[in-house]
Amino acid sequence: MSTEMPHFGDFPSPNHTWERQLQKGSEGTVHLFTHKPSASFFVVKHMKSKPDVIPMDVQVLRHTRNAASIVKLLGFRRNSRTMRDSILLEYCPHGDLHDHNIKHAKARTDYTEETLWRVFLQLSQALAFLHTGFGSGKYGNGWMPIIHRDIKPENVLISRINPSTGAILDIKLADFGLAAFYDPESDWMRKGAGTSCWWPPEQNLENCSATPAGDVWAIGALIHAMAHTFMPIEDPEEFARWWVEEYGWPREIEEEGMSEWFVWEAMVPRKVVSINIPIEQQTLGSSERDRRARPTPRYSSLLNHHMMRALAMDPAQRISALALSIQLEIDFDIFKAARKREAKKAAEAAADRILELKRERGAAKELEPEAVNVDSVPNSDDEVEDEVLEVKNLWLGRLRRR
DSSP, X not given: OBOOOOOOOSSSOTTEEEEXXXXXXXXXXXXXXXXXXXXXXXXXXXXXXXXXXXXXXXXXXXXXXXXXXXXXXEEEEEETTTTEEEEEEOOOTTOXXXXXXXXXXXXTOOXXXXXXXXXXXXXXXXXXXXXXXXXXXXXXXXXXXXXXXXXXXXXXXXXXXXXXXXXXXXXXXXXXXXXXXXXXTSOBOOTTOSOGGGOOTTOOSSOOBOOHHHHHXXXXXXXXXXXXXXXXXXXXXXXXXXXXXXXXXOHHXXXXXXXXXXHHHXXXXXXXXXXXXXXXXXXXXXXXXXXXXXXXOOOOHHXXXXXXXXXXXXXXXXXXXXXHHHHHHHHHHHHHHHHHHHHHHHHHHHHHHHHHHHHXXXXXXXXXXXXXXXXXXXXXXXXXXXXXXXXXXXXXHHHHHO
């Protein structure tokens, strides 16, 4: 069924069919609908209306129609009789990053480096659009910066995957309910809002300031979690035991009734672990070993460099979203070109090995049929060279198709 975005007209109407509920939370419910004339899916977020207030999702998404990596707003309806709002949104059919992280953790499989590059690049491009208007046509010309303030795996939707491997190809940043138009003079979040385990080091229970630099930390933290299967924080449970033993229970839990888990994840120190260390050289602490679902593969130093710049402890040293997006785009192309060169060398080495085996006679029959199909061992060097060339072309053809 199509996921294209048609003109919906009035909502609800006989042209719309309810399919199922997708989510239910304290703020409202999310449902999947079908637009029958176009046979396309769309999502409707139902929530209670606030008099004279347009939901922040709508306020933000009205400005981001040109952003490829931000979920699209399709419409907004307010029912004055029931005092319920309906926000119509683009449907992303492959779940969210949280679902994919759980799937990989259970299977003890890792993300490919290309997947990490893709997710990191697209998230940085979404933030560059929000923070600066880059790509909107208003960059440097009256754009009001927008900060998301609640970037986490559940708010990164998967819009396209590789049909043969299931690898993530395209993502969309979603859920702008806590977003704000950024004003450096007034950047405080309501205490207890957001998801504290994704906060940057400079944000805590006493300093609820949320900035563009905090958004950048969050996308770096997502890449850290995808690579390692744990966030760039120390173990909250271990920290909580130590804190209670030394200082007793925090007043936010005892007096203000805040969630224990929220408080501990806000208080626990941040700790970043590189992703370019060979497995045999990884010296993780006991808490990291306990929390990770599988060994961390060795990713490239280039990818690690960008992740570490996004996860700089000092926000003044943290790279901006725009600079990060530009550098990631350039270096992702470099990474892909290098991978192609390595694959070409591997193909040539394989072909040379085939030549060596064939010269030894008898070995040709044991080769993989798909890689080279030889009925008899060639009797001359000319025949050998012709067949090696054919194998090289086969490998290079596969490479181009990828």
